Amino acid sequence: MSQGQVLPSDFFADTEISGREEYLRLHLNENPYGPPPGTVEAVREESARYLNRYPDSECRDLREGLATHFGVPPEMIAVGNGTDELVLVTSMTFLREPGTSVVTTSTTFPGYVMSAASVGATVATVPLSGAAIPADEVTDAIGRGATLAFVCNPLNPTGAVLDGAEVTKLIDAAERAGTVLVFDEAYMDFAGRAHEIALDAVRAGRRVLVMRTFSKAWGLASVRMGVAIGPADLIAKVGATAGALPFNVNRQAQRAVLRALEQPAYIERVRAENARARELLCKSLDALGIEYAPSVTNFVMAKVPGDSVRFTARLASEHHIFVRNLDALGLPGHLRISVGTEAEVERLATALTALLQHH
């Protein structure tokens, strides 16, 4: 395979190629441990009985299950075809009027800016402070009157997380300015309970939206399930926009997530295994003299010597390992590496050793 074939020309083009068994997929922050027990059977059963039938457009059972799981009433839950769709639908909902604006960080999940652009809103991006989320600067930008703010916490791609005081300061600023503040917590399941400040705030009635996904720690990326949790009036507005897509969440996804929610121990196991493998990855990077940012997630941002575009291409073509090159996110020289299993970390470490010897 030539380097041209393995180097994606856009951000997601490599998904298909890396679907082959021999490639190690460390570029999409997927769960390497497989889906929760029973979910494959749930999908199969639902398909066998109802493949010819539309799903419940209101997702009633699912929203009730999620409401119990997150400790809020069902009116405070919206679901979508992945968080991807919820980010777009939220942008469509709150950025309808002329003159609306979005604030987010300069280096983050591209969906926020792409969604804002698709509805023609103005975007203000705040530079990171090193690898950290620039909480004070985002707070100031909200105070200047943004309509909508997306804060990715923990932050993709650096793995940093806000502390409780920073989360509270952002919520205070958003309430004062009337900004719809969204915390995208796609990776919060890896960080653990102590960091779940925004969800506590939602439960306490604060005006903030929290987004979660079943694609990462929950190991269900393929079924596409994202969740927004927040005040009932904001959720109703998001739901009204999503009404244009009445069957966006399919039957298999609804059943699989309900089955997954019956097994809270699964998520504990994934968090523990990921933490162990992440420690091994960090130790391996230390041993190789590669700098990295501390992470609470299932990925680590590392700085490689030389050109990271070439480094990424060589990892793919010579070692069949995909990682995310962060050039496109404004971090030249940096890679985002998904943690994987301990065996996968060892395979990556062997490949990195070989590449550093011949770079």
Ligand SMILES: Cc1ncc(COP(=O)(O)O)c(C=O)c1O
């Ligand atoms: C920060 C962040 N938000 C949202 C998503 C999209 O997740 P989903 O699979 O739920 O659409 C991702 C996926 O990589 C992500 O990293």
